[in-house]
Amino acid sequence: xxxxxxxxxxxxxxxxxxxxxxxxxxxxxxxxxxxxxxxxxxxxxxxxxxxxxxxxxxxxxxxxxxxxxxxxxxxxxxxxxxxxxxxxxxxxxxxxxxxxxxxxxxxxxxxxxxxxxxxxxxxxxxxxxxxxxxxxxxxxxxxxxxxxxxxxxxxxxxxxxxxxxxxxxxxxxxxxxxxxxxxxxxxxxxxxxxxxxxxxxxxxxxxxxxxxxxxxxxxxxxxxxxxxxxxxxxxxxxxxxxxxxxxxxxxxxxxxxxxxxxxxxxxxxxxxxxxxxxxxxxxxxxxxxxxxxxxxxxxxxxxxxxxxxxxxxxxxxxxxxxxxxxxxxxxxxxxxxxxxxxxxxxxxxxxxxxxxxxxxxxxxxxxxxxxxxxxxxxxxxxxxxxxxxxxxxxxxxxxxxxxxxxxxxxxxxxxxxxxxxxxxxxxxxxxxxxxxxxxxxxxxxxxxxxxxxxxxxxxxxxxxxxxxxxxxxxxxxxxxxxxxxxxxxxxxxxxxxxxxxxxxxxxxxxxxxxxxxxxxxxxxxxxxxxxxxxxxxxxxxxxxxxxxxxxxxxxxxxxxxxxxxxxxxxxxxxxxxxxxxxxxxxxxxxxxxxxxxxxxxxxxxx
Amino acid sequence: xxxxxxxxxxxxxxxxxxxxxxxxxxxxxxxxxxxxxxxxxxxxxxxxxxxxxxxxxxxxxxxxxxxxxxxxxxxxxxxxxxxxxxxxxxxxxxxxxxxxxxxxxxxxxxxxxxxxxxxxxxxxxxxxxxxxxxxxxxxxxxxxxxxxxxxxxxxxxxxxxxxxxxxxxxxxxxxxxxxxxxxxxxx
Numbered sequence: 001x002x003x004x005x006x007x008x009x010x011x012x013x014x015x016x017x018x019x020x021x022x023x024x025x026x027x028x029x030x031x032x033x034x035x036x037x038x039x040x041x042x043x044x045x046x047x048x049x050x051x052x053x054x055x056x057x058x059x060x061x062x063x064x065x066x067x068x069x070x071x072x073x074x075x076x077x078x079x080x081x082x083x084x085x086x087x088x089x090x091x092x093x094x095x096x097x098x099x100x101x102x103x104x105x106x107x108x109x110x111x112x113x114x115x116x117x118x119x120x121x122x123x124x125x126x127x128x129x130x131x132x133x134x135x136x137x138x139x140x141x142x143x144x145x146x147x148x149x150x151x152x153x154x155x156x157x158x159x160x161x162x163x164x165x166x167x168x169x170x171x172x173x174x175x176x177x178x179x180x181x182x183x184x185x186x187x188x189x190x191x192x193x194x195x196x197x198x199x200x201x202x203x204x205x206x207x208x209x210x211x212x213x214x215x216x217x218x219x220x221x222x223x224x225x226x227x228x229x230x231x232x233x234x235x236x237x238x239x240x241x242x243x244x245x246x247x248x249x250x251x252x253x254x255x256x257x258x259x260x261x262x263x264x265x266x267x268x269x270x271x272x273x274x275x276x277x278x279x280x281x282x283x284x285x286x287x288x289x290x291x292x293x294x295x296x297x298x299x300x301x302x303x304x305x306x307x308x309x310x311x312x313x314x315x316x317x318x319x320x321x322x323x324x325x326x327x328x329x330x331x332x333x334x335x336x337x338x339x340x341x342x343x344x345x346x347x348x349x350x351x352x353x354x355x356x357x358x359x360x361x362x363x364x365x366x367x368x369x370x371x372x373x374x375x376x377x378x379x380x381x382x383x384x385x386x387x388x389x390x391x392x393x394x395x396x397x398x399x400x401x402x403x404x405x406x407x408x409x410x411x412x413x414x415x416x417x418x419x420x421x422x423x424x425x426x427x428x429x430x431x432x433x434x435x436x437x438x439x440x441x442x443x444x445x446x447x448x449x450x451x452x453x454x455x456x457x458x459x460x461x462x463x464x465x466x467x468x469x470x471x472x473x474x475x476x477x478x479x480x481x482x483x484x485x486x487x488x489x490x491x492x493x494x495x496x497x498x499x500x501x502x503x504x505x506x507x508x509x510x511x512x513x514x515x516x517x518x519x520x521x522x523x524x525x526x527x528x529x530x531x532x533x534x535x536x537x538x539x540x541x542x543x544x545x546x547x548x549x550x551x552x553x554x555x556x557x558x559x560x561x562x563x564x565x566x567x568x569x570x571x572x573x574x575x576x577x578x579x580x581x582x583x584x585x586x587x588x589x590x591x592x593x594x595x596x597x598x599x600x601x602x603x604x605x606x
Numbered sequence: 607x608x609x610x611x612x613x614x615x616x617x618x619x620x621x622x623x624x625x626x627x628x629x630x631x632x633x634x635x636x637x638x639x640x641x642x643x644x645x646x647x648x649x650x651x652x653x654x655x656x657x658x659x660x661x662x663x664x665x666x667x668x669x670x671x672x673x674x675x676x677x678x679x680x681x682x683x684x685x686x687x688x689x690x691x692x693x694x695x696x697x698x699x700x701x702x703x704x705x706x707x708x709x710x711x712x713x714x715x716x717x718x719x720x721x722x723x724x725x726x727x728x729x730x731x732x733x734x735x736x737x738x739x740x741x742x743x744x745x746x747x748x749x750x751x752x753x754x755x756x757x758x759x760x761x762x763x764x765x766x767x768x769x770x771x772x773x774x775x776x777x778x779x780x781x782x783x784x785x786x787x788x789x790x791x792x793x
Contacts, residue, residue, distance in 0.1 A: 207631045217702070310791040317783055373641050382635050382642070411640060412652045468649065473641045536713050583711045590712035597720050 004132040004161055005284045006367030006377045007109060007118060008169070011070040011151065011193030011219060012334065014038050015361065016118040018126070019377045024368035026361060029121040033470040035360055036121075037196050039067040039112050041341070042100045050117035062253035063087060064101060071151070071193050072096055095370045108152040115156035117342070117466045133158040134371040136363050138194040139165035140214030140388045142434050150472065159420030161374050163472035166191070167198035168209055168385050169366025170332040174357055176369055178206050179380055183327040184355070186315070187346050188353065189363075190308065191333035193219040197312050197320040197443060199326075208384040211318035211407045213311040220263075220335035227259040228252070230300055238293035241282045251279075267337045296338045301467070303591055305344050318407050329353045332362045356601060363365045384409050387469050394440035403467055406436065417482075420453045420461040427452045430465065432492060449493025451479060454605050465499040480534055526575050527554040530563050533579065552588065559585045610654035610667055618672075620765065621667060621751040622658055631655050646732045661747065662772040665765055673762050679770045681692065688735055692778045695732045699725055699785040706792050722789055729789075736775055743772045 006024070008015045013035040015024040026034045031052045031463045042064050049057070066087050073396045080205065088099040098105050112185060115135075124131050135153050137146055148161050153160040167187035174185070189196040196214035200207055201324040232246050232255070245251055255276070257353030262272045277287040316322060329349045335341060336359050345353045358365075370377035387410050392402040425451045435443030453461040462482040469475055477490040537560055545553050559582040566575035573605035611618040614630045631651070638646035658664045664672075670676065681689065702725055709715050746768055750761050 117693070203628070203632060206635060255642060308788055313790065314787055317787065376643065382639050384635060384639070408656060409652045411649045413649045414653075447666070533711055536717055537710075540713055540716070579711075586713040587712075590716035593713070593716040594719050595725075599718070601723055601726075601775075 001130060002542065003130055004131050004134060004369040004371035005119075006134045006155075006169075006364060006369070007115065008136045008166070008364035008367055009070070009115065009152070010038055010363075011191055011221065013025060013192075014114050014118055014359065015364035016122050017371075018122070018130075018365050019368060019372035019375070021379065024176075024365045024372065025044070025120045025427055026311065026364055026368070027125050029117070029407055030124065034364075035250075036114070036118060037064060037067075038070065040069075040110055040113050041065045042103055044101060048113050050113050059250070059254050059257050059291065062249050066098060066100060067112055068105050068108045068193055069098070069113075071217065072098070072220075073111055074107070074141070074148035076144075083593075089266065096391055106535065108148045109155060111149070111152035112155035115153055115158065117157055130306050132161050132370065132371075132375075133160060134162045134367050134374065135160055136166045136169050136367045137473075138191075138214060138216050139167050139189075139196040139198055139212040140194070140216050141165075141473075142389055142442075142444050143473070145216070146268075146472060146474050150474070160472075162370060163474070164367055164370050165196070165198065165209075165212065165388075165473070166194075166363045166366075167196045167212065167332070168207075169364075169370060170330060170357060171198065171200045171207060172364040172366035172369045172383065173362040174204055174328075174330050175207055175355075176381075178202065180416055183212075184321065184325055185328045185330055185376040186310070186312075186326055186349065187330045187332060188308075188336065189214075189333045190305075190331075190335040190341060192335070193217070193221050193309065194368060195308050195314045195333075197217060197308070199315050199321065200545050205380045207386065208409070209242050209386045209407075210321070210322045211315045212386055213315040213318070213386045214388070215307065215311060218304070218307055219333075222304045223263060223297075223335070223338075224256060224260050226295065227263060228255050228306065229562060231255060231259060231290070235276075235279070236290050237281070238288065239281060239286055242279050245280045251508065264337075266292065267295045267339060270294050294339070299588060301338065302339055304337075305341055306591075309348055323350045325346075325369055326351070328550075329359055331355050332357055332359050332364075342597055351515070363485060385471075385473070386410060387412070387473050389444070391467060391469065391475065392433050392443075394433060398440050400433050400435070400438060400440045402442055408469075410473055411450075411468065413466055415464055415466045418461075418465060419459050419461050420456065421458065423458045424455045425453055425458075426455070432467075432475070446475065447477075448596050449490045449492055454481070454483065463579070481595075520594055523572050523575075526579060527541045529579055530567055530575065533582060534560055534563060537582065537589075538595055540586070540589050544589065544596060547592050548589060556582075556589065607670065608650070609671055609763070610657045610664075611671075613629065613650055613654035614658060615643065616658070617753060618669060619754050620669065620761070621748050622664065627658060628653070633696070645770070660746065660776075662769060662776050663745065665747065665772065667768060669762065669765055670713070672758060679766055679773050682767055682771050685771055685774065688739060688778075691732055693775040695725075695728045696781055696785060699729060699789065703785070703788055704790070726786065727788060729782055729786050733779065733786070736779045740775050740779065743768055743775060 001019060006017045015026055017024050028034050029051055031038045033052065036051045037055040039058060041049045041057040043049065054065060058067065075096060077094065077096050090097045090099055096107060098107065133153055135149060137149050141330060150163055152162045167189045170187050170189060171185065181204050182204065185200050187198045192217045194217040198212040199210045201210055206369040208372065216270065228509055248446065258274060262274055265272045272292050274290045274292050276576065278480065279286045279288060306399060329345060329351060331345065332354045340369055340458060369378055373381055373383065379397055386407045387404065388406060390402045390406040392400045392405040394399040394414065403416055403569055404412055429439065429448055431448045432446045433440055433443040436447055447476065451463050453463065464480045464482055466478040477492065479490050480487040482484055537556060541553060541556065549600050563578040563582055566578045614634065616622060616626060634651045637644060638648045638651055640648055657667050702722065706715060706718050731751045750764050754761050
C-alpha cells in the first residue's frame with residue numbers, strides 16, 4: 001500500500017508530514033522550512049511562485065500576490081465583502097473568482113497551488129512520489145468548504161483519503177503518547193483566519209469528539225487588521241498630509257507586514273519600536289516612529305479574542321460538561337502565543353492552559369497520525385469525530401427541520417419521507433440547509449434538488465430521502481421511491497440563482513438607501529440616535545472615563561462635538577458620518593463599561 | 607423497525623448506565639469504524655448510540671419496540687406552570703435580543719447590558735427549575751426500571767408520560783441555555 005501524507009492547509013502557513021517508523025515527521029520545503037507560507041505570487045509571465053519567495057513579494061507587488069485564500073474557499077459571492085483583501089474578488093456566474101493580473105482563478109485552484117508546492121517539495125526530499133493525502137480543515141467548516149478543500153487536493157494531484165478537523169488533529173498529536181489515559185480535554189485553536197474549540201474524551205485509545213464550535217472568520221488576521229488601522233490613525237494624527245501615502249496599496253501591504261512582525265515580538269517583549277522611514281508626503285519624505293506597548297496591542301486584540309468566549313461556552317454546554325470536568329485545555333494556532341489569549345483562556349476555563357503542543361505544528365502532526373491510522377501504521381487509535389453544524393431541510397413556512405443535529409458522530413445518516421401536497425403534483429423542491437437557526441433563511445443553503453413524484457392522489461406519493469454525512473463531514477443524498485423501489489443519488493445544485501437575486505436585491509436596496517438618506521424619516525432616526533448616544537457617552541465618561549486615559553477622553557469629546565455640530569448644521573450625510581465615528585471611537589469605552597458591569601454582577605452573585 | 611439496543615448489543619430497559627453504553631459503543635467503534643481495516647456499517651451504530659444516549663429518545667424508542675407505539679399524551683399537569691414560566695422568560699429574552707441585535711452602537715449596547723442582568727437572572731432561575739424537573743423525571747425512570755424487570759406491561763403508561771414530559775423538559779432546557787449564550791454573544 002502506498003504512503004499517505006498529512007497536510008495542514010492553513011490560512012497563513014501550510015505543512016506536510018509523513019509517518020516514519022511509527023513517528024509523525026514533518027517535511028521541510030525546498031527553502032528549508034517546515035512552515036510554508038500559504039502565499040502565491042503571480043508574476044506577469046511564467047508560473048506562479050508559492051511559499052516564502054512569494055511571501056517576500058507581498059510587500060513589493062501586493063496586487064499580484066494572493067494570501068489568506070482559505071477565507072474564501074467554499075464561499076459564495078456576496079459573503080466576502082467584509083474580508084478586506086487587497087486582491088480583487090469577483091462574482092462570475094455565481095462563483096467566486098480571484099482576479100490577479102490577467103488570470104482568473106477559483107479559491108480552490110489557488111489553494112491547490114499551495115498543495116502542489118508541498119507535494120513537489122516533499123517528493124523531492126523523499127525521493128519518491130506521493131499521491132495520497134489527509135488534509136485538515138477548520139472544524140467549523142461547512143459542507144461546501146469541505147468539498148472545496150477536497151477538490152483543491154484533487155486538483156493538486158492527490159487522492160484525498162480524509163478531510164480531518166484541525167482541533168481533532170491537534171488532539172491526536174497531544175494524545176499519541178497517552179493511549180492509556182481516560183480524560184477529557186478541550187482544544188482551543190486560534191489560527192490566522194479561523195477559530196475552533198473542540199471538546200474530546202480520551203478513553204483507552206478511543207478519541208471521541210464530544211462537541212465542536214467555532215467561527216471560520218476569526219483569527220490573528222483580524223488583530224493584524226485592527227493593528228494596521230491603529231497605526232494609520234497614529235500616522236495621520238501626526239502627519240495629516242500623508243493621507244494619500246497611507247491609502248496606497250503597496251504601503252498598506254508594508255504596514256501590515258510591520259504590524260504583524262511587531263505583534264509577534266510583543267508576545268515576548270513589552271515594548272517594540274516601530275520605524276517607518278520614507279513616507280511620501282505632499283512636499284517631502286517623512287518618517288514615522290512609534291513605541292508600541294504590549295498593553296496597547298492587547299487593547300486592540302481584546303474585543304476580537306473576547307468573541308471566542310461564547311463558542312467555548314456553547315461547546316461545553318453541548319458536551320454537557322462544565323470547566324471542572326475538563327482535565328486539560330490545549331492551545332494550538334499561532335495566535336495562542338499571545339499572553340492575552342492565554343490569560344483569556346485561563347479565565348474562561350478556570351485553569352492554566354496546556355502549552356506543550358507546538359502551536360504551528362500540532363495540527364500537521366495530527367494529520368500525519370491520521371494518515372498513519374488510514375494506512376495501517378497506527379493501530380491502536382479510533383478517532384470518532386462529529387459534524388459541527390446541524391443539517392436539515394426547509395419545511396413549510398420557511399422553517400428549518402433538523403435531520404442530523406450538530407455534534408452527531410460521523411459517519412451518520414438520517415431519512416425523511418416526502419409526499420405530494422396536491423394530486424398529480426409532478427415534483428417538489430427540497431432545500432438542504434446547514435446551521436443552527438430556526439428560520440431557514442438564517443442558515444446556510446447547501447443546495448437544492450427536485451424530487452419527482454408519480455401522478456397520484458394527494459398524499460399518496462412516497463419518496464424517501466436519505467441524508468448521509470461521511471467520515472469527511474461531507475454530505476451525500478439518496479432518494480428512494482418506495483413504490484417503484486428506484487434509488488438514485490441526488491446531486492445538489494448550488495443556489496446560484498438565489499445569490500444573484502440576493503445581489504440584485506442588495507444593489508436595489510443600496511440605491512434606495514442613496515435616496516432615502518435624504519429623507520425626513522432617516523434624518524429623524526439619526527437625530528434620535530444622536531440624542532440617545534450623547535448622554536450615554538457623557539455618563540460613560542463619568543463612570544469609567546478615568547480608566548481610558550486622557551487622550552481617548554479628548555478624542556471622544558471631539559467626536560461628540562462633531563455630532564453636535566452636524567445636528568446644528570442639519571446635515572444628514574455629516575451626521576451619519578459623525579454618529580458612525582462616535583460609535584467607532586467609543587468601542588473601547590463600551591468594553592470597559594461591560595467589564596465593569598460583569599465584575600459588578602459577579603460580585604453581587606457571590 | 608431497527609432495535610437500537612440490539613444494534614449496540616445492550617440490554618433493552620429504561621435505564622442504561624453510561625459506563626455500559628460507552629463500553630458497548632467503543633467496542634463497536636473499534637471493529638466497525640471506517641478507519642479500521644474491516645470497517646462496516648458504522649452509521650447505524652452512531653444512529654443507535656444517538657438514540658440510546660438521549661433519555662427522552664431512548665424511552666420513546668423503548669415504547670415503540672415493546673408496545674408498538676410511543677403513546678400520544680399531553681404534558682403532565684405539573685409541567686403546566688413551568689411551561690408558562692418558560693414561555694414568558696423566552697419571550698422576554700427574545701424581545702431583548704431583537705432590540706439589541708438591531709443596535710449598532712457599542713456604547714448603547716453596553717448600557718443595555720446592565721438591563722440584561724435581570725433577564726439573565728430570570729433565565730438562570732428558569733434553568734434551575736427545569737433542571738430540577740429533569741432530575742425528578744430521571745428518578746422516575748429509575749423507579750420504573752425496577753418494575754420493568756418483572757412486569758413490562760405495567761411500565762407502559764408511566765413511561766409514556768415520562769417520555770412526553772422529558773422531551774419537553776429537554777427542549778426547554780436547550781432553549782433557555784441557547785438564549786443565555788446568545789445574550790452573551792451580543793456583548
